[in-house]
Amino acid sequence: MIRKRLNVTVLVMMLMVPLVNTSCANNPPPNLSPAALTAWNNTRVQGVLDLIRNTVDDGTKTVPPLFSGATDVKVATWHKSALTVIHATGNGWKPVVLTSLDELAKDLPPSEQDRLVPYIRLAKTIISEVKQ
Amino acid sequence: MTPLEQIIISELPAAIRLVRSAFVKQNPDLPPPTDAEVIAVYESGYLSSVAKDDRIISEHSDDINNG
Helix, strand or coil: CHHHHHHHHHHHHHHHHHHHHHHHHHCCCCCCCHHHHHHHHHHHHHHHHHHHHHHHHHHCCCCCCCCCHHHHHHHHHHHHHHHHHHHHHCCCCHHHHHHHHHHHHHCCCHHHHHHHHHHHHHHHHHHHHCCC | CCHHHHHHHHHHHHHHHHHHHCCCCCCCCCCCCCHHHHHHHHHHHHHHHHHHHHHHHHHHHHHHHCC
16 A cells, blocks of 8 residues: 555656656746856755755654654755755756765665655756756 | 655645746746845745754754663
8 A cells, every 4th residue: 555655656756857847947037147047046956955855854753754763864964965065066066966866865775765766856857957 | 644645745735836836937017036036035045944954963863862
């Protein structure tokens, strides 16, 4: 039953990926300076990285928990590092953050990896669309 | 309610907001956001998000310290 529900979740997330993909790079407000355009793009990326962090954090509070406390700390630590790199670098952070997402997925127990992979794929899609 | 249903219910609104924001068209009657507004949104989002990370890490450190 849980596997069926997980497949539904994966399906929903995979449907969202192409929806985001078709429009992600096309809606920045007009006439933004380069710095503001960077901030706009980084806000969108930050949002999807927040979604990964919040999903895991919420998942530690379900009964029974979907994610362990150790994973919660691991993901929060990764999230903070990724946001700090993006904030400090402004541009040029894409390869680092994309690689870190792959490393994060590999570092999780298999059952938790399965649950988080759709969100990681969504994040990678949004990040790939960012023009730098 | 299964744990997965709980988490879907809690996170799906955020995920939907994220996707919908990709489709929002600029209202021609409203002025576009200024550079300062865009940068302020980003900076405040960054600070609050990092603060939440610190809170999560700290909570679990407390759990470990309290046994």
